[in-house]
Amino acid sequence: MKKLLERIGNVDRRIIFILMALAVIVPLALELTMEMPVGEGPSYDLYEYVEDLPADSRVLMSFDYDPSTKPELQPMARALVTHMMSNDVNIVAMALWPQGATLGQTILSSVSDSLGTEQYQDWVNLGYKTGGQVLIVRLGSSLEAAFPTDLEEVPYGEIPMLSDISTLRDFDLVITLSAGDPGIPAWVMIASDRFGVPVGGGCTAVSAPQFYPYLQEREGERPQMEGLLGGLRGAADYETLIERPGLAAAGMSAQSIAHLVIMVFIVIGNITFFATGRKKRTKGGGR
Amino acid sequence: MRLYVPLAITFIAGMIMILEFFIPHQPFPTLGDGVKDWYTIVASSAIFLGVLNLLRVHLKKIARRRKHWRYSPVTIIGFLSMFITGVAWGVTEETPFYYLFNEMVVPMGATMFSLLAFFVASAAFRAFRASNWRASLLLASAFLVMLGRVPIGDIIWRWIPGAAESSHPYLVSEIAEWIMQVPNMAGQRAILIGAAMGVVATSLRMIFGIERSYLGGGD
Amino acid sequence: MKIRTFSAMIPAVLLIAAAVAAQPVTVENLEAQDSPDDAGGAVELLWSLSEGTDFPDSITVLRRAPDGSMELVGTKPGVSTGHVDTGLENGREYGYLVRVHRGGEVAAEHGPVSAVPAAQWLHSKRWGMLLILIVLAGFILYFIEQGKKGKELYIRQIAGLAAVDDAVGRATEMGRPVLYVPGIMDMDNIQTIASMVILGRVAARTAKFGSPLLVPVSKSVVLSVSQEVVKEAYLEAGRPDAYQSDNIFYLTDDQFGYAAGVDGIMVRERPAAIFLLGTFYAESLILAETGRSVGAIQIAGTAMPSQLPFFIAACDYTLIGEELFAASAYLSREPKLLGSLKGQDVAKLFFIAVIVLGVLAFTLGDLWEPANEVAGFIRSLTRVE
């Protein structure tokens, strides 16, 4: 028995890779679907806030991510833009990460074509600027100073929907899709805490736990963040809430199987570790 | 000149950004806006500096035939292909730049990081040990969150007879949400506060010229 | 999910609005004031709306021009309760009228009210934060000065450092090398600087016990600094001959290339002790896993929140976030590190006191009413808008 565990203990990494690949490919290929109710939580809070926005209210949407986190954040962007455009909420898009400008443009133009919304009337993409948090503070005094033109070099003054928007305070909500820094912390610090503009957003699952303190609501106080979509699960929640299941919801079954496989690996790993007596003198390093 | 002028600039720029928060009266808003506009311009030239460095490293690699030098031309060609198409035809939709970005850069970027799923899997098998009470508590909490964040957690719970009709039909995801909203929030908040004080102390040392390592170590 | 923070629920009195709804809504207690906390040039008009649901079509704001005529400066929806008029001159008085429009004609007119825009020198809601910041900055700079004057600044024993000494001791018993990985960022990163200090400590021990010390780096500046630190440690230990500069070498700048290179060294050299101290990103997994598979005792330390869980699960001991900086301050006795650490401790003490007192006061508030005022005051100390 010990011999067997010994051999399992140092199995070749590539076998583990193959098992992992199968754990993802099989559920996707079989198009396995799993019923996933959306309970109370940050995803629902964001949906509720966006749903309550009256028509023609103005949202600043910042695409602060790059291709490396596209699989998690692009479905969120698509779901949010679809939801807002169908409630004809005006979207002013921008980006704190250079590649976010183009990724955002892809979503905005494809959703606006399908829903028939008008560029420069219902949405505009101001593109990317350097500066991160420093740029956001600059938006507090003047949007035009930071974005003299939009992505297609149309001057700020000639864009009809921006005629009555001059600073960050003129927005009813800021939505940031953030893969790291600059991202959610910068927007919460400046837009929410300094200028009092409500902030909501989505982030990769890696950084979601760190933003829960911002979500706490105190009696009669505005929370630092109105809602948060955490990782692919957050995107799937939002897709379910707006009844447009997309890539994220389809991925949930594969996500489930892969999680089980990882947990089984950890259990087996620990069994072989303890069983083969390789229990080294490990100091817990702390009471 | 080599030391005291940069330290003076750091002090002035730092104090303007601090005072602008507390003093709404002119001239601070205008000074603040000035620092921010200049910051954007200088920061973008810093990014461009990174690009220059990358090209310099690869050109030197080719010149000196260093290890893997055969791949350096690929980086340079990649750079030129994006740069020239971007300059010549712009970056909006239907331009070659947009096409190259969407069809090549995006899939490569997404794939690069998806490799990590495999490394997590092999680390799960060979590295994550409940060897002390800290690690065991961490792994237990991780299991509950991983089960609760995906549909399978509740599906397994509802296989238990009577679970679906009980007061908690979706117990596993409720537990996961509770872990996120209470212990996780408390722990993350303690870390946030500690780290915030670290940032305050480090920023103070930089503005008052006590910390000079950012100047390239030249004391 | 909204956590109702469970303060005493004021029983919600249901307003029966039906009787009042019939009367049309009008503007009440209109007033004008300089808009606070700004650089001047703006007047704020505030009004409340009477009870009811029959809102006017719109509410317009008019300003008296120098020649006495009334100039339209703002059209607001029927539900709004205020308007900010900007682009004014500081110090000049401005008069205003507010008109309620219903069915295309003026239903009512209110005013005149007037105000003088002015600029404020100190933001009225932020002076509390300024005070606390000045006190804390004072403490930090004070402790740094004390440190410079050579005064003894006490810092508690860091458990991680005992683990460092054990690990090096164990490596020398088994006569196998020690591997030190200082992270993948450059010297402008605080975590790398802290890592260099601990490298000096490890080098001092390997110099004394004579076991080989391998230091693969991923940045050229880190290479030169590491060589300096290790050479100095070997000199101090009186073993300049044992110092081999080619044990400290540059691998590559590339994240995954560096991880693969270090893995190769782990498998070939089979070190008994591995140190992973500094800034790590996703490659932390690859390093910790191979280290575990070669059976080495692993000490990790980083302030990167996303990598800490993996290090804790995969390594034998992990210096968590600030412990890495505390360890480097403890070892280097560097005044600026010790001073800022003590200053941060003062801030933490202040926060702990405020939280504990505030929570106690609020909890007592249910039994003894005035405690709520005390709690409200304590919380207002940290309130900033």
Next chain:
Amino acid sequence: MTTGILGIWAGALLTLCLYSFLYRDNPFYRFAEHLFVGMSAGYWAVYTIFYVLKPNWWDKLVGAGDADPNMLWIIPGVLALLMLLRVVPKLAVYSRLPLALIVGGGAGLQLVTFFQTNGLKQVENTIIPLTGGGTVGFVNNLILVSGVVCGLVYFFFSKAHKGFTGGMASTGITILMVAFGASFGYTVMARISLLIGQTQFLLFEWLPTIPRVLGL
């Protein structure tokens, strides 16, 4: 449609090149990795020059459109050029001036924003009454408050972790371990989601084009 299929094939082949790293480090992986680094740098260069420096500096300097030229913008331009001198070893010392502006401005802003949002605001939100939410509410609030206080005690370095402080510190580290467990679970979830995203691309966008390309 051919450009569409061509694009999907380019993306799919490069994806497979990168995945080949799992078997072992090989020329295909190196090729794709170097290509990705180069193209990303090209994207960054185009954006920083034509979509940041031009509209936010050059147009303001020469007064594009109706605005009149403003010579004050010369100064940031000079600073930006000095930054590039870092590449020239002899003149690198002058790059300290623009660097000082970035470090100073950044440090000044961070000092205020981190202190307000991650410091004071978190403390303010932790000052809550324990009672008022029934036993469940009481337990939750107790864990929240004690977790924050004990977590801060764990990162307190001026007093040895013995006796009462030792007890608080170990409570703190216990709650921190649960928080790290949550981060662990979420990070694993994130890595897997990335893999799912790319597998969806290969399975549902690339594979269907194979029959068409082979002319079936």
